[in-house]
Amino acid sequence: xxxxxxxxxxxxxxxxxxxxxxxxxxxxxxxxxxxxxxxxxxxxxxxxxxxxxxxxxxxxxxxxxxxxxxxxxxxxxxxxxxxxxxxxxxxxxxxxxxxxxxxxxxxxxxxxxxxxxxxxxxxxxxxxxxxxxxxxxxxxxxxxxxxxxxxxxxxxxxxxxxxxxxxxxxxxxxxxxxxxxxxxxxxxxxxxxxxxxxxxxxxxxxxxxxxxxxxxxxxxxxx
Amino acid sequence: xxxxxxxxxxxxxxxxxxxxxxxxxxxxxxxxxxxxxxxxxxxxxxxxxxxxxxxxxxxxxxxxxxxxxxxxxxxxxxxxxxxxxxxxxxxxxxxxxxxxxxxxxxxxxxxxxxxxxxxxxxxxxxxxxxxxxxxxxxxxxxxxxxxxxxxxxxxxxxxxxxxxxxxxxxxxxxxxxxxxxxxxxxxxxxxxxxxxxxxxxxxxxxxxxxxxxxxxxxxxxxx
DNA sequence: ACAACATATTGACATCAGACAACATATAAG
DNA sequence: CTTATATGTTGTCTGATGTCAATATGTTGT
Numbered sequence: 001x002x003x004x005x006x007x008x009x010x011x012x013x014x015x016x017x018x019x020x021x022x023x024x025x026x027x028x029x030x031x032x033x034x035x036x037x038x039x040x041x042x043x044x045x046x047x048x049x050x051x052x053x054x055x056x057x058x059x060x061x062x063x064x065x066x067x068x069x070x071x072x073x074x075x076x077x078x079x080x081x082x083x084x085x086x087x088x089x090x091x092x093x094x095x096x097x098x099x100x101x102x103x104x105x106x107x108x109x110x111x112x113x114x115x116x117x118x119x120x121x122x123x124x125x126x127x128x129x130x131x132x133x134x135x136x137x138x139x140x141x142x143x144x145x146x147x148x149x150x151x152x153x154x155x156x157x158x159x160x161x162x163x164x165x166x167x168x169x170x171x172x173x174x175x176x177x178x179x180x181x182x183x184x185x186x187x188x189x190x191x192x193x194x195x196x197x198x199x200x201x202x203x204x205x206x207x208x209x210x211x212x213x214x215x216x217x218x219x220x221x222x223x
Numbered sequence: 224x225x226x227x228x229x230x231x232x233x234x235x236x237x238x239x240x241x242x243x244x245x246x247x248x249x250x251x252x253x254x255x256x257x258x259x260x261x262x263x264x265x266x267x268x269x270x271x272x273x274x275x276x277x278x279x280x281x282x283x284x285x286x287x288x289x290x291x292x293x294x295x296x297x298x299x300x301x302x303x304x305x306x307x308x309x310x311x312x313x314x315x316x317x318x319x320x321x322x323x324x325x326x327x328x329x330x331x332x333x334x335x336x337x338x339x340x341x342x343x344x345x346x347x348x349x350x351x352x353x354x355x356x357x358x359x360x361x362x363x364x365x366x367x368x369x370x371x372x373x374x375x376x377x378x379x380x381x382x383x384x385x386x387x388x389x390x391x392x393x394x395x396x397x398x399x400x401x402x403x404x405x406x407x408x409x410x411x412x413x414x415x416x417x418x419x420x421x422x423x424x425x426x427x428x429x430x431x432x433x434x435x436x437x438x439x440x441x442x443x444x445x446x
Numbered sequence: 447a448c449a450a451c452a453t454a455t456t457g458a459c460a461t462c463a464g465a466c467a468a469c470a471t472a473t474a475a476g
Numbered sequence: 477c478t479t480a481t482a483t484g485t486t487g488t489c490t491g492a493t494g495t496c497a498a499t500a501t502g503t504t505g506t
Contacts, residue, residue: 005285005287005486005487006487006488007275007487007488032457032458032459033458033459034458042488042489043488043489043490044489044490045268045487045488045489045490046487046488046489048272048459048460049271049272049275049487049488052230052272052275052276052279053275053276053278053279055276056275056276056279056280057279058393062228062459063458063459063497064228064458064459064460064495064496064497065457065458065459065495065496065497065498066457066458066459066496066497066498067457067458067459068458068459090379093378093379093380093381094380096331096378096380096381097324097378097380097381097384100323100324100327101320101323101324104323108319155316155319155320156313156316157316157317157319157320157388157391158316158319158320161320161384165380168380228459228460229460229461230460230461255484255485255486256485256486257485265461265462266461266462266463267462267463267464268460268461268462268463269460269461269462271486271487272460272461285486285487286470286485286486287468287469287470287485287486287487288468288469288470288471288484288485288486288487289469289470289471289484289485289486290484290485290486291485291486
């Protein structure tokens with residue numbers, strides 16, 4: 001049952017030359033088409049079709065008149081969003097990013113979130129308020145609160161990105177003791193966000209979130 | 224003076240037959256290779272290379288002895304081959320994320336970028352314009368353009384995030400076919416962005432970038 | 447003689463044309 | 477009903493010619 005097309009298996013062969021045999025690596029030039037086709041015992045036509053496949057997958061790059069090269073990407077593949085969490089990023093950069101897209105996340109959540117998703121956000125919000133009043137650690141629920149908002153956006157990328165951001169925050173940013181005023185700000189901000197979300201007021205939720213993060217930035221004394 | 228490879232532009236033509244002309248739709252069978260190659264005035268070899276590209280993008284499906292068919296996933300996200308698979312995010316989500324933070328990136332770049340960084344952005348912009356006019360492939364420089372903007376924000380997180388976003392885009396979104404109007408939009412948008420950056424007009428750069436991405440979204444027919 | 451510019455050669459990819467092989471299916475013969 | 481054949485379609489091969497990019501080779505100006 002070797003129904004596999006020759007051009008496809010030639011593509012596989014070339015890929016394994018790169019990834020397994022490590023005969024060619026990033027940036028290397030492949031043998032020219034005639035040599036390579038002879039080595040693989042196929043016609044140039046077939047080899048070219050195989051190359052087209054690999055170009056489409058961003059594994060090879062053709063430079064006309066020069067040669068065919070291995071793209072940088074092959075080795076970069078395994079690193080993805082996760083990479084972000086390991087990178088050392090300072091608090092200012094992190095909160096700047098939060099300021100950029102969390103308000104939008106709140107907006108989208110208000111527009112697209114299901115009733116159940118909104119309720120979940122609200123539940124976390126209430127728990128946080130209790131924890132604040134009782135002086136308990138609220139870090140975990142705070143993160144859950146924001147992640148729940150990300151989830152309600154129904155945007156996969158947002159959904160992947162938010163946990164990474166918070167992972168980086170919990171690693172690098174120490175939430176120090178907050179002033180009386182900051183605590184009141186936080187409670188007020190959360191209530192605002194929750195009310196707007198409940199009312200499905202997207203613009204309101206966006207601005208409330210922006211204010212919330214700006215408060216956090218001010219409290220951290222960055223920027 | 225079309226420098227773009229014939230096989231690639233033939234692939235574009237076929238894709239536009241499907242997505243724009245709507246001559247073929249999901250599950251339809253294309254004309255056989257001889258007829259189609261004659262219609263497009265290319266050799267069968269070239270047509271077959273074009274088909275290979277579209278097969279790699281999961282747009283066409285070949286059934287030997289029967290014919291070549293349009294896959295269901297024309298606008299969906301291709302679920303990649305084993306080794307190539309990464310995060311599964313659809314085009315709509317990706318562009319939504321771009322819309323959220325690339326305008327802000329442009330803003331920050333205008334405020335914080337060094338003269339050298341701005342110049343670098345402008346250089347890529349000029350190269351892109353040339354490539355567009357000469358019908359060359361501009362994907363790589365387009366990505367570099369946006370990455371250069373991210374770098375000019377001096378925000379490490381932004382700087383790491385942008386390449387990941389573009390990696391996902393180049394993997395999942397086929398962006399070769401463009402209408403005449405879309406091309407003019409792109410050139411105009413880029414000029415606007417570049418001018419505002421050069422003048423250090425942050426608000427202008429932000430809005431120009433927003434328009435640019437909204438154009439892209441409209442052209443991709445998502446949302 | 448030497449540097450700057452123009453031209454020819456070479457290596458590599460791009461495209462073409464035509465032939466034949468392999469596969470899938472419909473149709474006709476037994 | 478089974479088998480054989482015809483037809484349509486994709487798969488692969490061969491060889492020739494076109495186009496592009498870099499290098500080598502001249503040629504010219506000073």
